Amino acid sequence: xxxxxDPENTIxxxxxxxxxxxxxxxxxxxxxxxxIKELARAGEYDNVAFHRVxxxxxxxxxxxxxxxxxxxxxxxxxxxxxxNLPDLPAEFSGIPHDRGTxxxxxxxxxxxxxxxxxINFNDNHFLNRQYTxxxxxxxxxxxxxxxxxxxxxxxxxxMISMKVxxxx
Numbered sequence: 001x002x003x004x005x006d007p008e009n010t011i012x013x014x015x016x017x018x019x020x021x022x023x024x025x026x027x028x029x030x031x032x033x034x035x036i037k038e039l040a041r042a043g044e045y046d047n048v049a050f051h052r053v054x055x056x057x058x059x060x061x062x063x064x065x066x067x068x069x070x071x072x073x074x075x076x077x078x079x080x081x082x083x084n085l086p087d088l089p090a091e092f093s094g095i096p097h098d099r100g101t102x103x104x105x106x107x108x109x110x111x112x113x114x115x116x117x118x119i120n121f122n123d124n125h126f127l128n129r130q131y132t133x134x135x136x137x138x139x140x141x142x143x144x145x146x147x148x149x150x151x152x153x154x155x156x157x158x159m160i161s162m163k164v165x166x167x168x
Contacts, residue, residue, distance in 0.1 A: 002139035010165035020140035029091035029134035045162035062116035082114030102135035
């Protein structure tokens, strides 16, 4: 069990194998932290697939538009959507993309992050100052490591639920 210091800035992601606890970094990327909490509290991340999982690199999820089971999981559209909220401006920092960090997924436009995010399997320092880092896994990384690999995976794993620890 994780030692949660700030429940309002801690995310609990329930995966098939257990809970992943993510400490957010609101002092580094306040807009990204606010967004993930807003969408988590609205239940937008519940049952959303990990649509791009590259062994030795990262696991990407958070396509709340195309990633759930309501319309069936559409492999051709997975990873192309966001939320109905406006895109976020980049909040680049000196925090490195180390194993277990949470990064904001985006298009080629640095200010296009919305709801999608990725968790780094390894230190991916080539991403530094190009993608916003706004959290880090503080427990349950073994559950992230067990996510089904593929681009997209044939049978993708899903976030069963995502909650802000203060609400759990």
